[in-house]
Amino acid sequence: MKRTGAQAVIEALLQEGADLVFGYPGGAVLPLYHALADSPIKHVLVRHEQNAVHAASGYARTSGRVGVCFATSGPGATNLVTGIATAYMDSVPVVIFTGQVPTSMVGTDAFQEVDVTGITMPITKHNYLVKDVAELPRIVKEAFHIARTGRPGPVLIDLPRDVAQAPCEAPIPEQVEIRGYKPTYKGHAGQIRALAKMLSEAERPLIFVGGGVVASGAEELLVRLAETLQAPVATTLAGLGAFPEDHPLSLGMVGLHGKPYANHAFMECDVLFGLGVRFDDRVTGALDKFAPQAKIAHVDIDPAEIGKNVRVDLPLVGDARTVLEDLLPLVQPGKREAWLKRLQELREAYPLTYGRGGDVRPQWVIQRLGEMTRGRAIITTDVGQHQMWAALFYGFTKPRTFISSCGLGTMGYGFPAAIGAQLARPDAMVWAITGDGSFQMSMPELGTAVEQNLPIKILLFNNQSLAMVRQLQHFYYEGKYTAVRFSGNPDFVGLARCYGAEGLRITKQEEVIPVLEEAMQNGRLTLIECLISEEEMVYPMVPAGAGLNEMILPED
Amino acid sequence: MKHTLAVLVENKPGVLTRVAGLFARRGYNIESLAVGPTENPSVSRMTIVVEGDDHTIEQVCKQLHKLIDVIKLSDITQDPHVGRELVLIKVNAEPHVRGEIMQIVEVFRARIVDIARDSLIVEATGDEDKINAIEAALRPFGIRELARTGKIALVRGSRGKVLEADLSEQENVSQTG
Numbered sequence: 001m002k003r004t005g006a007q008a009v010i011e012a013l014l015q016e017g018a019d020l021v022f023g024y025p026g027g028a029v030l031p032l033y034h035a036l037a038d039s040p041i042k043h044v045l046v047r048h049e050q051n052a053v054h055a056a057s058g059y060a061r062t063s064g065r066v067g068v069c070f071a072t073s074g075p076g077a078t079n080l081v082t083g084i085a086t087a088y089m090d091s092v093p094v095v096i097f098t099g100q101v102p103t104s105m106v107g108t109d110a111f112q113e114v115d116v117t118g119i120t121m122p123i124t125k126h127n128y129l130v131k132d133v134a135e136l137p138r139i140v141k142e143a144f145h146i147a148r149t150g151r152p153g154p155v156l157i158d159l160p161r162d163v164a165q166a167p168c169e170a171p172i173p174e175q176v177e178i179r180g181y182k183p184t185y186k187g188h189a190g191q192i193r194a195l196a197k198m199l200s201e202a203e204r205p206l207i208f209v210g211g212g213v214v215a216s217g218a219e220e221l222l223v224r225l226a227e228t229l230q231a232p233v234a235t236t237l238a239g240l241g242a243f244p245e246d247h248p249l250s251l252g253m254v255g256l257h258g259k260p261y262a263n264h265a266f267m268e269c270d271v272l273f274g275l276g277v278r279f280d281d282r283v284t285g286a287l288d289k290f291a292p293q294a295k296i297a298h299v300d301i302d303p304a305e306i307g308k309n310v311r312v313d314l315p316l317v318g319d320a321r322t323v324l325e326d327l328l329p330l331v332q333p334g335k336r337e338a339w340l341k342r343l344q345e346l347r348e349a350y351p352l353t354y355g356r357g358g359d360v361r362p363q364w365v366i367q368r369l370g371e372m373t374r375g376r377a378i379i380t381t382d383v384g385q386h387q388m389w390a391a392l393f394y395g396f397t398k399p400r401t402f403i404s405s406c407g408l409g410t411m412g413y414g415f416p417a418a419i420g421a422q423l424a425r426p427d428a429m430v431w432a433i434t435g436d437g438s439f440q441m442s443m444p445e446l447g448t449a450v451e452q453n454l455p456i457k458i459l460l461f462n463n464q465s466l467a468m469v470r471q472l473q474h475f476y477y478e479g480k481y482t483a484v485r486f487s488g489n490p491d492f493v494g495l496a497r498c499y500g501a502e503g504l505r506i507t508k509q510e511e512v513i514p515v516l517e518e519a520m521q522n523g524r525l526t527l528i529e530c531l532i533s534e535e536e537m538v539y540p541m542v543p544a545g546a547g548l549n550e551m552i553l554p555e556d
Numbered sequence: 557m558k559h560t561l562a563v564l565v566e567n568k569p570g571v572l573t574r575v576a577g578l579f580a581r582r583g584y585n586i587e588s589l590a591v592g593p594t595e596n597p598s599v600s601r602m603t604i605v606v607e608g609d610d611h612t613i614e615q616v617c618k619q620l621h622k623l624i625d626v627i628k629l630s631d632i633t634q635d636p637h638v639g640r641e642l643v644l645i646k647v648n649a650e651p652h653v654r655g656e657i658m659q660i661v662e663v664f665r666a667r668i669v670d671i672a673r674d675s676l677i678v679e680a681t682g683d684e685d686k687i688n689a690i691e692a693a694l695r696p697f698g699i700r701e702l703a704r705t706g707k708i709a710l711v712r713g714s715r716g717k718v719l720e721a722d723l724s725e726q727e728n729v730s731q732t733g
Binding site (some may be wrong): 116122179181 | 566570573574577581586611614615618619621622623624625627628675
């Protein structure tokens with residue numbers, strides 16, 4: 001018996017090493033599910049398609065492998081959109097299969113038909129509508145190749161039901177040949193020499209790293225570069241974990257809510273080396289005030305990022321790890337005592353502080369969690385104040401341990417991402433740090449986590465409000481708090497228990513450590529509700545239109 | 557400034573949408589876009605005229621290059637190239653002005669390709685200036701309808717001859733940003 005198109009897909013998935021699929025079935029995608037049933041691939045049934053992509057994304061970011069998800073046509077496909085856009089903005093390799101109505105019905109507004117390739121064109125690295133089953137094995141192979149190479153990203157394959165059911169004789173090709181796609185990994189030798197000279201001669205160099213360092217696995221080379229140059233390293237949000245924050249040269253996160261001394265260091269450096277970053281607006285503040293004394297070198301695998309947002313004195317296209325391998329032997333070691341002394345002054349003059357708040361301080365809780373897990377747990381977050389506190393106070397020491405929607409800022413990302421992360425790393429401790437607003441966007445996935453028996457720890461900061469929005473209203477909209485208060489929140493502890501998970505609550509500071517300890521030791525899915533004040537603010541905060549050093553800092 | 561981009565793309569459904577969609581969502585202005593198959597049936601050539609400063613054009617090129625279906629791309633504005641556009645103009649032509657119109661057509665080395673009782677269709681090819689000039693010359697007679705193809709262009713000389721050899725060399729927009 002000949003295999004079907006769907007069986008060819010499963011064969012290709014196995015060949016790519018995909019042993020896990022997140023998804024949600026429906027009519028048009030049933031051929032894939034039928035073929036999946038006879039395969040060794042594990043399927044995780046989520047509660048909403050959006051969370052299938054988020055979980056696949058969490059899996060991909062934690063493991064460095066390609067995440068895979070399935071959904072059906074029409075609403076199944078449109079429900080994926082936020083997840084795909086989230087993965088796209090953070091350059092996460094995910095391959096998404098959607099069922100489609102049979103080819104004879106495409107374009108007729110059939111039941112559960114939607115133009116998913118049209119809808120996802122701007123939010124995928126590439127997508128395919130498969131019309132001929134003979135092309136299917138090649139397309140699946142290409143999709144994985146495109147998703148994981150170059151600047152990674154999501155790739156979608158829309159598979160009409162009749163194509164999936166048709167006999168497929170075409171073999172999976174040995175090689176991928178895409179003539180329009182040849183990402184540049186190796187940097188230009190002359191530019192690398194120029195970069196080595198620029199860095200070696202700098203008096204006040206600053207290395208600024210992002211998600212590209214994590215994606216390429218350049219973290220060890222980065223430590224060597226920083227130590228050779230004696231140059232401090234700051235990260236973007238996506239770059240957290242790329243450089244150990246317990247290293248004396250670490251400045252931590254820079255930007256809108258960056259560490260105060262890191263932001264000041266950007267104003268004073270004379271060479272700024274951006275590596276695997278895209279100079280996003282949350283990082284630069286006002287562009288005309290950004291790194292005013294610095295010559296800027298920018299290395300990225302995506303040529304379109306270079307020169308997009310900031311003027312660059314030394315552009316260099318290449319993969320972060322490959323470029324560092326070539327760069328390191330050319331860099332002259334330096335001591336830079338004056339610069340390190342100045343950085344120490346900045347650390348003392350502009351420390352990271354909490355500001356005013358209630359009885360239980362979320363910043364303090366996250367610092368304790370960082371100590372108790374030695375900065376080595378996998379932390380996923382949602383979006384809001386808790387995300388920034390996690391970024392500022394946890395103390396990340398390993399790459400692929402901070403999993404968050406950095407570019408799109410998608411609330412509801414953290415918990416499904418934690419499901420993917422825990423499945424990727426069953427041995428690791430996974431904490432989903434969230435807020436009451438974000439968590440309610442993906443709360444039904446408690447059922448998925450229970451089914452999969454995942455011992456995820458959910459640390460939910462409950463201030464019964466959307467306090468990051470509230471903070472914006474405080475600073476920019478005359479303190480008129482509109483539509484930010486929740487009065488109908490559930491009893492989160494009771495909710496966890498009714499799913500069969502553990503529920504714990506922190507109401508005062510002395511409960512923090514015992515409750516965190518209990519959660520770390522119980523081996524079960526656990527939700528910790530931590531009650532905090534809605535008046536907490538995320539500090540520092542660079543106001544709109546200001547430079548990085550013009551931060552609002554807490555008064556006390 | 558106007559730039560002329562020569563873009564070789566996969567001859568597949570949806571490629572035009574990818575290119576046009578990219579221009580729309582990133583806010584670039586297409587002056588004209590002409591597309592058709594090449595000597596290789598799997599490859600189409602797009603000639604895109606786009607208005608913008610150097611920074612914008614650089615971004616346009618880099619973003620276009622990121623599309624998987626874009627095989628090769630060059631900004632040929634500064635290169636010696638042959639650029640042509642074709643226009644069809646249906647112009648009012650009562651019998652007493654036909655002689656005058658035919659003289660204009662001759663001056664521009666254009667052609668009359670259809671005659672009706674009171675109108676003519678004029679076909680002209682040339683660069684943008686010439687097309688604008690013939691349009692202006694015919695306007696006083698009353699232009700009823702007009703269709704322009706948009707510019708197509710090829711670089712002069714032997715450069716760019718063998719497509720397959722070029723495909724592995726993605727030298728444009730690579731190292732120097």
